[in-house]
Amino acid sequence: MVDIANEIKQQVQERRPLTLAMILTNRWFLYGVSMLAFFLAWDMAAVARVFSSGLPRPYEVVLQLWRMMFDPLAGKSLLGHIWASTQRILIGFTIASLVAVPLGLMMALNRYVNAIVKPLFDLLKPMPPLAWISIAILWFGIGETSKVFIIIIGTFVPCLLDAYNGVRLVEPELYDVIRMLGGNRRHEIIQVCFPAAFPAIFAGLQIALSIAWSCVLAAELVSARSGLGFIIILGMNLSRPAMVVGGMVVIALVAWTMSQLVSGLERFVCPWKREIDSR
Amino acid sequence: MREERHPGQAKIECKDITKVFIQKGKQRVHVLDHISLDVKENEFVVILGPGQSGKSTLLRIIAGLETPTEGHVRIDGQEVEGPGPERGLVFQGYMLFAWKTVLGNVEMGPKLRGVPKKERREIAAHYIHLVGLDGFENHYPHQLSGGMKQRVGIARAYANNPQVMLLDEPFGQLDAQTRYFMEKETARIWETEKRTILFVTNNIDEAIYLADRIVTMEGKLPGRMHVVYRVDLPRPREHTDMAFLKLRHEITEASELTL
Numbered sequence: 001m002v003d004i005a006n007e008i009k010q011q012v013q014e015r016r017p018l019t020l021a022m023i024l025t026n027r028w029f030l031y032g033v034s035m036l037a038f039f040l041a042w043d044m045a046a047v048a049r050v051f052s053s054g055l056p057r058p059y060e061v062v063l064q065l066w067r068m069m070f071d072p073l074a075g076k077s078l079l080g081h082i083w084a085s086t087q088r089i090l091i092g093f094t095i096a097s098l099v100a101v102p103l104g105l106m107m108a109l110n111r112y113v114n115a116i117v118k119p120l121f122d123l124l125k126p127m128p129p130l131a132w133i134s135i136a137i138l139w140f141g142i143g144e145t146s147k148v149f150i151i152i153i154g155t156f157v158p159c160l161l162d163a164y165n166g167v168r169l170v171e172p173e174l175y176d177v178i179r180m181l182g183g184n185r186r187h188e189i190i191q192v193c194f195p196a197a198f199p200a201i202f203a204g205l206q207i208a209l210s211i212a213w214s215c216v217l218a219a220e221l222v223s224a225r226s227g228l229g230f231i232i233i234l235g236m237n238l239s240r241p242a243m244v245v246g247g248m249v250v251i252a253l254v255a256w257t258m259s260q261l262v263s264g265l266e267r268f269v270c271p272w273k274r275e276i277d278s279r
Numbered sequence: 280m281r282e283e284r285h286p287g288q289a290k291i292e293c294k295d296i297t298k299v300f301i302q303k304g305k306q307r308v309h310v311l312d313h314i315s316l317d318v319k320e321n322e323f324v325v326i327l328g329p330g331q332s333g334k335s336t337l338l339r340i341i342a343g344l345e346t347p348t349e350g351h352v353r354i355d356g357q358e359v360e361g362p363g364p365e366r367g368l369v370f371q372g373y374m375l376f377a378w379k380t381v382l383g384n385v386e387m388g389p390k391l392r393g394v395p396k397k398e399r400r401e402i403a404a405h406y407i408h409l410v411g412l413d414g415f416e417n418h419y420p421h422q423l424s425g426g427m428k429q430r431v432g433i434a435r436a437y438a439n440n441p442q443v444m445l446l447d448e449p450f451g452q453l454d455a456q457t458r459y460f461m462e463k464e465t466a467r468i469w470e471t472e473k474r475t476i477l478f479v480t481n482n483i484d485e486a487i488y489l490a491d492r493i494v495t496m497e498g499k500l501p502g503r504m505h506v507v508y509r510v511d512l513p514r515p516r517e518h519t520d521m522a523f524l525k526l527r528h529e530i531t532e533a534s535e536l537t538l
Contacts, residue, residue, distance in 0.1 A: 176344050177374050181388040181439060182364030191387070195378040272378045272419040 056242035061249060064242035073234065074225050082254055084226035088144065088219075089212045089258075092151025097208065100156045101201055104163030108197075109189060121160065129154030129211070130218050137223065147219040154215040155208035162204025166197030199273060202266040206259060213255045228254075289317035290475040291341060291443060295350035297501075298336055310336045312501035313350070316494060318443075321473040325490035327480060327530070333502025334479045335371075338447050341477065342368045354443060364388060367436030367474075369446040373428040375420040375435075381407060382416040384431050388439035399438075406434040409468060426457040433468065446478045450485070462488050466515060483534075487526055488516050495534060506533055 023029055039058055046057040056064070068078040076084065107114040132153050133146075140146040174192045183191065220229025228247050235243025266273070298311040310333045318324045328334045339345045341352050343362040352359040354366065362368075375384050382403050389399035407416060410430040420428055429449050436444060449465075450458045462485055469476060469489075480486055486493045487510060495505040508530060512522055 171374070173370060173372065173374050174376070176362065176368070177370070177376075178387075178391070179344070179362035180342060180364070180366065180368045181391050181435070183391040187391050191376070191391075195376070198378070270378065272421070 054241050056245055060242045061246045064240070065246045065250065068231070068243075068246070073231065076226055078231075078250070081227055081231055082250060084230075085216050085220065085228045085251075086254060086258075088147045088216050088227070089151060089209075092148040092215075093155055093208065093212050095148070096152045096155040097159045097205060100159035101163045101204075104160040105167055105193070105197065107160075108164045108167035109193065121157075125157055129215055133219060133222055136219075142223040147216060147224070150215045150219045151212050154211045158204045158207040158211065159201075160204075162200045162207070163197060166200025166204075167193050169200070170196040195270075198270050199266075202262065202270070205262055209259055209262060210255065213251065217251070288320070289353075290320045290322070290355065291316070291318040291477065292353040292356075293317070293337075293341065293350070294353070296337065296340060296347045296352065297349040298333070298340060298345065299348045309501035311340075311347075312503050314502070314504055315350075316504065318475055318477060320475055323469060323476045323478065323489055323491045324494060325478045325480060325486040325492070326494050326496060327483065327486040328496030328502070328505075329481055329498045329534075331500060332496040332498055333500060334496050335447050337502065338368075338445050338477065338479050341443075342366055342445050344368075364392060364439045365441055366443045366445055367439055367441035369429070369432045369436050369444070369449045371448040371451050373420070373425075373432050373452075375428055375431055377420050380417050380419055381412060381423070381431050384420070385434045385438050387435060392439070402438055402440075403434075406438045409437065409471060410434045411464065424457070425453050426461050429453070429461065430464070433465075437468075437472065437474075442475060444474045444476045446476065448479055448481065451481075458482075458485070463515070465489060470514070483527055483530055484518060487512075487523055487530070488518065493530070495530065498534070506530075 042055075043057055045051070046055045046060075049055075065078060068081075070077065073081070103113075103117065107117055129150060132150055136146040136149045136153075140149060170193060174196070175188045178188045178191055216227065217229040217232075220227040221233050224230040224233075228251050231250075232244050232247040235241065235247060293314055293316040296311055296314040298309075300308040300310055302308055314337060316324075326334045326337065336345060340347050341359065343352075343359045343366070359366075376387065379387065382400075385406055386399045386403035389402050394402070404416075407413060410433055412427065412430050412434065415423065415427065420431065423431065432449065433446075446465075450461050453461060465478075466489060478486075478489060490508075490510050493508040493510060495508070497503045497505045508526065510526065512520065512526075516523060
């Protein structure tokens with residue numbers, strides 16, 4: 001133990017007296033300054049009518065959101081509309097990831113699967129998911145199915161690609177380790193391929209999630225009677241900018257929350273990454 | 280001190296090993312040329328050679344990760360036909376499982392061979408103790424320094440109780456100070472639990488400090504065995520010992536001719 005003591009890395013936390021310079025350079029203080037500056041600039045721009053009546057003041061947006069909590073729009077309160085969008089994303093995202101991630105892993109592990117799926121995938125990959133909206137409405141009507149379909153189309157690509165690349169980029173010598181320790185092909189896949197690909201899979205899920213929000217919005221803007229996209233388009237039609245901006249703010253909040261949930265899931269599944277991230 | 284092949288029962292027997300890699304379908308790279316080498320049971324043999332002398336390829340062939348173009352390798356008279364747990368390999372780049380703790384890495388061999396959990400925990404604890412990592416069982420590899428990582432690598436290879444240990448420039452990525460510590464530790468571990476060891480390095484001091492026998496390789500491809508030295512210095516050895524320095528001088532002189 002004595003001779004490895006010199007190898008142990010220690011992180012020393014120094015205690016220093018509080019000075020003005022420390023407060024001014026403190027991370028949280030700077031966060032606060034930047035947020036405050038943003039909202040002040042916004043409020044001043046709204047009061048000065050830079051965009052004539054198109055920009056509401058921040059407090060008007062909060063007020064509008066508060067009102068929508070209790071006064072239903074098209075039969076749904078604000079929470080109902082949030083749930084409508086979230087539900088579409090959850091269904092589409094779940095279906096896409098449950099199919100695309102295993103398919104991506106199989107493409108990386110089996111060259112026959114790869115040879116069959118890759119050309120189809122390469123053909124469809126460059127097509128923007130929003131290009132499918134019209135055909136989706138023609139096929140499935142303006143109901144839920146067409147919106148979920150768009151989300152599946154949009155999230156399928158990053159889920160599959162990152163799972164595929166995650167396995168392809170595994171250090172090949174790790175397979176040698178498994179073989180030398182007495183393992184077989186099955187052990188290589190379970191003990192090396194999957195865990196090594198987890199971080200890449202989660203990166204793909206994060207990208208897919210943000211694409212899913214774009215997709216659901218676009219679909220709701222085109223045709224919907226519920227959802228956050230519907231609130232935005234309704235606000236535009238009614239010339240109520242507070243409603244439009246309110247919808248945008250709520251989308252940001254909900255999307256952020258979902259992305260945090262996926263990060264939390266990643267920390268649970270990949271505990272070895274926790275300390276790497278927090279540095 | 281020069282010596283020819285010695286008779287008797289060999290633990291590792293390499294006979295006329297030649298390896299030719301074929302690159303891009305056409306170009307042939309002749310890496311090893313008729314290497315014959317016998318290693319006795321519990322002998323510590325170091326293969327010493329500069330980079331690109333084919334020494335790592337030789338080790339990978341003995342490990343079973345490469346097949347020789349000609350010749351064969353026998354362990355206890357059994358021909359090597361692929362990688363297997365009766366040989367423990369320690370990698371230059373550590374090659375730990377980043378998603379496993381120290382304990383998880385060390386117990387991987389027994390786990391793959393189906394040893395019950397309780398038993399393999401005991402095995403892992405034993406070898407973690409042997410390499411001096413008590414208290415680090417639940418650390419992940421990225422929390423360890425280079426020297427500690429390679430201790431895990433050594434413990435992981437030992438945990439399968441292999442008859443032969445193969446070490447491929449295990450300390451090549453360490454700084455000089457840590458490397459020196461690890462050489463001492465390697466000698467200590469080997470004296471505690473004797474195994475037949477084949478150790479590849481490009482460092483003369485490391486070779487003399489550890490080896491019963493040193494096999495030098497010529498410094499160009501195709502790799503050929505150059506000279507075999509027997510190291511009869513008492514252990515533990517001192518780098519400043521006169522006999523140590525004399526042997527070091529002798530090997531350096533002989534090597535320079537071929538470089």
